[in-house]
Each structure stands twice: as C-alpha cells, then as structure tokens.
Amino acid sequence: MLGSVKQREEIFAYLYQSSGWREWVVRHVSYEGGDEPAGEDVFQEVLILFDRNIREGRFSKESSLQTYFLGIAKQWWFNRRRVARPVPLSPEYDQPVHDNPERMALRQERQDMIEHILSNLGEHCKKVLELYKLSLSNEEIAQELGLSSPEMAKKYTYRCREKFKAFVLGRKDILEHLDIQLEP
C-alpha cells in the first residue's frame, strides 16, 4: 500500500480475491442484520479506510493486519447500522458515538464541496494530486503519467497544486465554508 500504483493494485486484488477477509466481512454483516451487497459495500469502504490508515501510519502494529482490518469492519458496520436504525448496544460495541447531527451535516457539506471541486478539476490534475498524496516520488509520478523526466513531474505537480489553490481562493462559498478570510 505504500508502494507504486501497480503494487497497490496487486495488494487490493489479493485482499479482494484471495485473503478471505472479504468473505469474513460479508458473513459478519449478514449475521449482524445486513445482507451480501451490504457486506460487499462494507468491505469496500473499510478497505479505503484501512489503506488510508496504513499510509498515514495509524496502524500501531499491536495486532495483526487482519485483526486490525476486521476490527475496523465491525466498527464500521456497527456505526452504519446505528445511524440507520438505533439498536440496543451489545457490550462488545459499547463505544461512544462520535457523530451528531451537526457534525454529520458539516461532513456532508464538505463532501459536497469536494465533489464540486473534483468536477472542476481536469482529469490530469486529478491524477497528479492523487499520485502526490500517495507520496510517490517525482520519478514514479513521471512514470505513471508518461512524462519525460522527474523534473517534469515536479513542474506538473506544482502547477496542479497552484491551480487547485487558485480555484479554491476564487470561490467565496468555499472560502466561507473553510472559514478563510482573505487578506484585504
């Protein structure tokens, strides 16, 4: 997950097809009031969370990766069920709920804003931002994008990030949401 785009794709394919984690999640969700499509959905969203946590160093290595993944899945499904339909808590899941209506509304608003920004970014810049966030080197970014040199990748990354910034700074509604005051 910390490797190249190709390596990441290989690990996701492995986790989906051969690890047995997906089957476990689907069984768990089915057992806990969901069905197979819901289980597939949980697996997908948990994989996204898991990937981000690994990349951002949140996995403390106190358990195995499998235990960590399945733990996230259990918590994720628990939270989702509680939002959809309040149920009595079992001791195992008795954890504080971090979401409240205001927080959820804010999160939704931010999500909408992100969608809006994405729809205004060119495909090329989207790819650049994604690769940059994956902490790929300029050489790897150049390779992914078929650029002629790492220096070109550096230029493109800088340029896309500046474009992103200019777009956001040009939008009053976004700035208000971010609570950003521009210098007079």
Place this chain on the structure above:
Amino acid sequence: MNNNRPYYEQIEAFLSGYLAPDQRAAMEKALLEDSELAREVELRRLEFDVSEALIAQNIRDQLVRLRTSPSPETQPPAIQPYKFRPLLWLIAALLSIAAIGIYWWNQQAIPIIEKVPSSAPQQTPPVLENTVPIQPQEEKPPTQPAQKNTSKKSKNESAQPLALATTLYQRPDLETLRGTVPMTNDVYQVALSAWEKQDYVAVVATLQNVTTNDPKWLRAATLLAHAQFNLKYFAQAAQGFSAIADRKIRPWSEEAEWYVLLALLADGKAGTTNFRTRLEQVLADEGHPYFEETRELKANLAKH
C-alpha cells in the same frame, strides 16, 4: 508570518500527524495567531481531502473491475501445451521452410536488380503519413527538385537553428515512457526495447502502423516522433509532434508543443507562421511546463 516560517514548512507533517507532540502544540498555537498560516493549513487540508477522495474512488473503481472479472480460481485452466505440440512443431517447420525459401529467393534476386542500368529512374517508396523514409532528410538525394528549390539557405544559416534545436533537445527517459503496466509482446514494447538500444530505425519501423484508435497511440506517437527526431527526420518528427500537440491531451500535448518547436527549428522552419504561432501559444501560458525554455528559445532566435 515570517516568524512562523518554520511552521509553514511543516504544514504537511502537521496534517499527516507526523509532528512530535511539542511541535504539534507549537503549530496549534501558531495557527491561532497567524491567519495566513491558518489559511494555508485549511487549503492544504482541503487538498488532502480532495486527493483522498480521488484515491478512494480509484479503489472503488478497481473493486468494481474485480467484481466483474473472473477471480483467479474461476479462470479457465491454461491450455495444455502438450496437446498442441505436434501442431506447433508442424507450424514451426512450415515457417522455417518459408523463411529459407524467402532467403533463397532474395539471394537469387539481388544480381538481377544490380543489372538495372544506372540511368534508370530510381524507385522510391511512396511517402505515407507516419511511414519511414529510406534516408534521413538531410541525406536525401538531389533528385527531388521540390526540396532542392526550396532550400536556398546556406549551410551556415541552417546549421545554427539545427545546432540550437539539437542542443535544446532532451532524449526522453525510457522508463517514464514505458508506463507502469508494461505489456509484453506488443509493438509498443518492442519499440521501447529498440529505443533502449538507440535503434531508432527499428522504433520507426515498429510503430509506423500504429493508428489513432490504438489505446497506446499517444505513447507510441510520442516515441515515434522522438525516434524520427533522433534520425534527423525533422519534418516528420514535427508532423508527429504536431498531431500529438493538437490533440490537447495533457501532459502529452504540452510536451509535444515544445518538441514540435524544436523539430520545426531543426527543419529550418523557424521563420514560418506555423512555428511562430506555436511559439506564441506556449508563451501565452505562463504555467506551461516549457514556458521558460520557450522564452529562452525566442530570445535566442532574436539574437540571430
């Protein structure tokens, strides 16, 4: 803000949670005091969220592909080669016989061609779009009156732009052109291998029939145009780079916009409207990755 410059440089580490507790506390304190720093952090945080949304979407897309494609367990077993071995041997034998036959035929044919009188008009293959010329342009025989009439410049006059173009030209890195998921046994891979060996003739020969419908056309066309440039087929290189540039698909188009200038320059076309228009187009975009190079090129040309 200036006092907080060290914090400013640590925004990414702060957002990624990599700061030590004392550094984090210092950053949080600075955020309360410095609105510009706070703005930068919020902008960067939003950029991170947008990037993460893209990464998440990519994972979702991959899982959709995996769901719709058969898993390794359900894939049909590989063809058992031994069942077809006699057939393969037969095909190999027939191909060998055919190859020997062609070789023998060619050997027989050579003296006949040599007997053709030298006064007979030399047959040249028709020059099609994206096909390989037999000789580099500069070495074309003077039997082509059109070129003879148009090239009125002295050697010194044409040598300067050519020298400038070849100095500015940078051979692209093979690995970046290769992409991340190289496929074996396709013409593009064959061409890349030839490129690696600097066998530009083979590159051109391999890629000349790649059409725009091919999903790898952009990569192939780029490689082809670079090979043509290295072979000094500047007109064809300019044509190839122009086709890529005019597609307006970044990043390919922007790189091609630079290289078409070099190819036109090398081809002695720096005085043409096409060259000037393309040059000004690049200079109109300050964010163009080759803006600086193009500006320098223009200044350089103005000197001469």
